[in-house]
Amino acid sequence: MQGPLGVRRVLTNGGYIDSDVRDVAAAIRLAEDMQHVIDAPIMATIAINSTLLRTEPDALVDILGGARVAVGLALGNAGDPLAAKSTVGSLIRVLALGNVEPRRVDLSGIGALAFGAPGAAIGTTATLRHIYPMQNGGYAPSPYPSILVEKSLTWKTQDRVMDAAAVYDDDAFWLCECDTCFGRRIDHALRFQADIVAHNFGVIARIARRVLGSSDPVATWIQMCAAAQSYSYEIDSSGPNWEPQGFLGAWWANQPTRVGA
Ligand SMILES: [Zn+2]
Structure with a gap:
């Protein structure tokens, strides 16, 4: 529990959501419930398969826009989660909500800030920049920095x-x-x-x-x-x-x- 340790903001962990947008709604509700019992402001951190931005943009805008807590959104993908035009287009819609900030993103985090995200957590190592879905056999880093x-x-x-x-x-x-x-x-x-x-x-x-x-x-x-x-x-x-x-x-x-x- 991060609350009693004097942190300014408590991050929930919604797990990795691969395909069902209802799991996103459930993770937000859980964070909202926690907010009732914790003094520090809560950020619901949610990791989703970036494909969901393309397939369920309207549902995501509804769910995230209706959240009564701040949302940190991490995108999972074996490659670059933001390589597709339509994924970035949906992300821009989500960012326009004003309460969603990307977590563990690449330099696209700076683009997200330009488009109105209240913050962004930009990773500086390959494993921090993206969420790598485990089913792809893991990730073998280069020995060179x-x-x-x-x-x-x-x-x-x-x-x-x-x-x-x-x-x-x-x-x-x-x-x-x-x-x-x-x-x-x-x-x-x-x-x-x-x-x-x-x-x-x-x-x-x-x-x-x-x-x-x-x-x-x-x-x-x-x-x-x-x-x-x-x-x-x-x-x-x-x-x-x-x-x-x-x-x-x-x-x-x-x-x-x-x-x-
Ligand atoms: Zn330099």
């Missing part, structure tokens, strides 16, 4: 960054202004795990500041996704395997249409 590559909004393992940097020699792409790299290329600056961790946190903060500090966070986020996609295609075509992350195109495809544009 992951480096966040700012301009392509992607995480790449250190060995792949080194290999790609040797082939795609565009300084503008590799230079990093974080407090660890100090304007050096990441393939020169990042040798040790501690530096990589500091760089990753610093770059997440830089991306978040750039998006949320702009006058139009949604447009800034969408433009960053489009630019990252272009960069990824450019590197990929020069040799190293650098296919754009699916979420980049999925957010770009959901850009708000402008009247008169």
Whole structure:
């Protein structure tokens, strides 16, 4: 029980919900019942199969929108849970409710904040970023630490960054202004795990500041996704395997249409 320990917010654990949207409603009700007996504000944390966003968008909007507690939503998928346009479209509807924040998401958490989420918990390791459904035989991590590559909004393992940097020699792409790299290329600056961790946190903060500090966070986020996609295609075509992350195109495809544009 987290309440008596003086935490500011109590997180419930609704388990992993694979296919039945009624389980989401039950998990919310349980959290609401707990709120009656616990002083600290409760957040119902719910992990769902991201497919539910595509198949049951209306039901999810009803259930989550009617919740009398804050909701933390984690998305499960063996790959990128937000690689499909329609999944991101449904997520944007859910975020517009104003009481739902993504948990354990990738950089899409910054997009979620731009679209109105009250908060987001962004993971910095592969196992924290997504919920991996167990039936797929588990997840085998690379022995190399992951480096966040700012301009392509992607995480790449250190060995792949080194290999790609040797082939795609565009300084503008590799230079990093974080407090660890100090304007050096990441393939020169990042040798040790501690530096990589500091760089990753610093770059997440830089991306978040750039998006949320702009006058139009949604447009800034969408433009960053489009630019990252272009960069990824450019590197990929020069040799190293650098296919754009699916979420980049999925957010770009959901850009708000402008009247008169
Ligand atoms: Zn850096």
